[in-house]
Structures are given as C-alpha cells and as structure tokens.
Amino acid sequence: MARPREFDTDEALERAMQVFWQHGYQDASLPDLLDGMGLTRGSLYKAFKDKKSLFLLVLDRYESAQVDAGVAMLTDPANGDGRTRVLALFGGLVAAVAAGDHRGCLLCTAASSAAADDVEIASAVHGGLAKLQQGIEAAIADIEGIAPGDRLRLANTLLTQYIGLRMLARSRLPMGILEQSVEGVADILDRAAR
Amino acid sequence: MARPREFDTDEALERAMQVFWQHGYQDASLPDLLDGMGLTRGSLYKAFKDKKSLFLLVLDRYESAQVDAGVAMLTDPANGDGRTRVLALFGGLVAAVAAGDHRGCLLCTAASSAAADDVEIASAVHGGLAKLQQGIEAAIADIEGIAPGDRLRLANTLLTQYIGLRMLARSRLPMGILEQSVEGVADILDRAAR
DNA sequence: ATAGTTCGGAACCGATTGTTACACAACTCA
DNA sequence: TGAGTTGTGTAACAATCGGTTCCGAACTAT
Numbered sequence: 001m002a003r004p005r006e007f008d009t010d011e012a013l014e015r016a017m018q019v020f021w022q023h024g025y026q027d028a029s030l031p032d033l034l035d036g037m038g039l040t041r042g043s044l045y046k047a048f049k050d051k052k053s054l055f056l057l058v059l060d061r062y063e064s065a066q067v068d069a070g071v072a073m074l075t076d077p078a079n080g081d082g083r084t085r086v087l088a089l090f091g092g093l094v095a096a097v098a099a100g101d102h103r104g105c106l107l108c109t110a111a112s113s114a115a116a117d118d119v120e121i122a123s124a125v126h127g128g129l130a131k132l133q134q135g136i137e138a139a140i141a142d143i144e145g146i147a148p149g150d151r152l153r154l155a156n157t158l159l160t161q162y163i164g165l166r167m168l169a170r171s172r173l174p175m176g177i178l179e180q181s182v183e184g185v186a187d188i189l190d191r192a193a194r
Numbered sequence: 195m196a197r198p199r200e201f202d203t204d205e206a207l208e209r210a211m212q213v214f215w216q217h218g219y220q221d222a223s224l225p226d227l228l229d230g231m232g233l234t235r236g237s238l239y240k241a242f243k244d245k246k247s248l249f250l251l252v253l254d255r256y257e258s259a260q261v262d263a264g265v266a267m268l269t270d271p272a273n274g275d276g277r278t279r280v281l282a283l284f285g286g287l288v289a290a291v292a293a294g295d296h297r298g299c300l301l302c303t304a305a306s307s308a309a310a311d312d313v314e315i316a317s318a319v320h321g322g323l324a325k326l327q328q329g330i331e332a333a334i335a336d337i338e339g340i341a342p343g344d345r346l347r348l349a350n351t352l353l354t355q356y357i358g359l360r361m362l363a364r365s366r367l368p369m370g371i372l373e374q375s376v377e378g379v380a381d382i383l384d385r386a387a388r
Numbered sequence: 389a390t391a392g393t394t395c396g397g398a399a400c401c402g403a404t405t406g407t408t409a410c411a412c413a414a415c416t417c418a
Numbered sequence: 419t420g421a422g423t424t425g426t427g428t429a430a431c432a433a434t435c436g437g438t439t440c441c442g443a444a445c446t447a448t
Binding site: 116 | 217218220221222263299303305306308310315319320323324327344349350351353354355356357358359362363365366367369370372374379381382385386
Binding site: 006050051 | 404406409415416417
C-alpha cells in the first residue's frame, strides 16, 4: 500500500539514545541527531514527530533498558545477597567510568536541565528514578541487620550517592572520588547493618 | 578624564551570578543576562569582554562568596563540633529548597554541562569543589571516634551526597529524598564514629 | 573649552536553532 | 499497469543565538 521504511526504527531509537545520553536534551542539536541516527530531517520528522517526542521515546527506551537492567540486577538473588548486589551497582558505575564512559545518567542530566520544566519529560524522569529507588530498597531488604524502618531512608541516601557519582562521572573532574566510592558505600552498608 | 560607569560592577556581577545560577552557562542567553543585570549589550561587552569572561568572573565570585561561606561554617568551632557543622551544611541546603530555592549548585551544574569541556571553566569548577571537599574533611577531623585514615573517604562520600542532593534540589522532583536527607547524613556520621 | 571615555541603544553579522513544505522515489494493491 | 500511499531528501523557513560595531549623547579631568 505504501513505501516501506528504509531504516530500522528500533535501531534509530537506540542511536538517538546514545546522542541524547552524551549531549543531554537541549545540547543535542538536530544535526547531531541526524548524524548519529544516520537519517535526514524529513525521515526523522515523519517517523518521530519532533525532537521532544523523540526524546520521550528515548526516555522510555532508557528506562526499559538501562534502568530495568539495573533493577533486575539489584533484585535477583542469583547475584548474591543484598549487600553484594548494591555494591555491584556502584562497582559497575566505577568500571564504566574507568572504561571511558563519561555520559553519566541520562535521567539525571535531564532532571537538572531546563528540560525538566516540561511536564511530560519531568514525569518520565521521575518514573525512572523512582523505579531505581525501589530497586535499591529491595536489595536493602535482603541485607540482614537493617531494620525495616531504616530501609527507605538508607535507600534514599544510596540513590543520592548514585546520582552524585554519575554527575561526577559526567564532569571528568579529577577529584579522586569515584575510585574509592565503592568502599564508601560498603562502609555505609556495613555500619547500617547491626 | 572619562565618563564614570553608571552601574556598580560588583552589583552587576552579583546579578549575573543569579542568572547563571538559575539557567546554567549555556542556557543563559545574552538577553537573559542583559535583563537580569539591567544593562545593554554595549555596556556588558565594554565592562566584561564577553560571555565566557563574565562567567569566569561569576565562578570566582561564587567561590569566594558561596563556597567560602560554606567552608567557613564547616571549619569554625564556634558553630559547634564537627558533626553539628556538617549537619548544618546539609540542613541549610534542605531549608533553602523548602524556601523555594531550586537553583542547585552553580559549580555542579557547570561541571555536568558542556561548559566543562572548556579548560578554564573546568579548572575553576574543580577548584571550588576541591575547596568544599577540604572543608568537609576539616569538619570531620573535629569529630571524635573517626579514624584519621577514614576521613578522606568519608569526606568524599559526603561531598558526593551533597552534589546529589543539590542536583535533586534543581530537579524539583517529588522524590521525598531531600526531606529526610539530614537524618541520612546523621546516620552516616554517627555510625562512622566508633 | 577640549580631549578622552563610557553610556544606552540600535543595527548587523554569520551561524545555528527546530520546524515545515514540497517534489520525487518507492512500494503495495487492485 | 496504473492509482494510491508513504517514506526520502533537500530547500527554505522564521526565530534566535553570541558577538561585534557603530552612533550621538553624557560626563569628567585637565
């Protein structure tokens, strides 16, 4: 009935996520996206409406890929006890930076930018972070010695730590913080568990 | 010999800081700055060279005003013991947000934006954060029961916590984290001191 | 008075922003 | 094969960006 699409929508979305992840919502220019996605203006607007709609799809993809993977790791008993799983989350973060990944967290970057003024974007960002929050809380619940009443507060502390570290990862600042952050988190966990 | 400046340079710089604080370096447009500072293009370029030079002056002002004030509070024994001083830092942060201040941290915002690619800006940002790091470490040194070898790591953990909280403050997300963050920090301190 | 400097303000620069319009190509279905 | 439909590619859009340059007016110091 009509001409078929010459590119794979899913793959284009994946590439768009990489561009937004590196540059943020506003600082990712349309030429940046077109280059990264490998298509032209006409195709992009035909397939994804406009820049904001594309970003909302990317946020959704990020949540169902990156965030859900982290939550799955935090909640799967096969990965060890709760303490091990939490430390694995932060260890993965440090390892990524050591490997040259300075993109930080797509959600955190969006949350602190002017993009957060948009209701739909803010809502999507909030959903992703809340999901991560619950993942951390679930892992904490699998650590012995931590009172149930302390779980939420501790989870919030760790989520804040996670956000701070990902911002530092993005900054490329030689503060020497990331290198010993896992030990710092381990201290928090071990001293909370008594 | 010449016509005197009709505006106060210091006051203009203060207003410029407010604009950059709220919008970040890139997202603060020239009209934004002109409106906020209450002067015209000709005057701004005559007095401050260009946008980047103005921002560097603002970063310097931020460090010698906001950061130094925080460090002074962290290091002055008149404000109580080290624990009290650290908690006051975070308490002030929470109070500011509760009062409607969602500007976050000028240094943190700059650090995570593309402005950090500029060497001079990155250097100034690093200097400010390092100063804060040392202030926190000094306060920790005044807490009994914390081994000297643990101070730096604990200071880094708290600085990360501080950065994360200020990013959350900027996001306006209703995560319910800021409200109980002081208790979370108190837990970290109390459990580290044994 | 005069030389020197800064003022506010407008005009303009080239570049970039996200978006739209349109002609053409490609495909399916009858 | 031809009609109908949709994607592709490119040009052009209006708006804004940061930055620069000009101007007559205002003012001070010599």
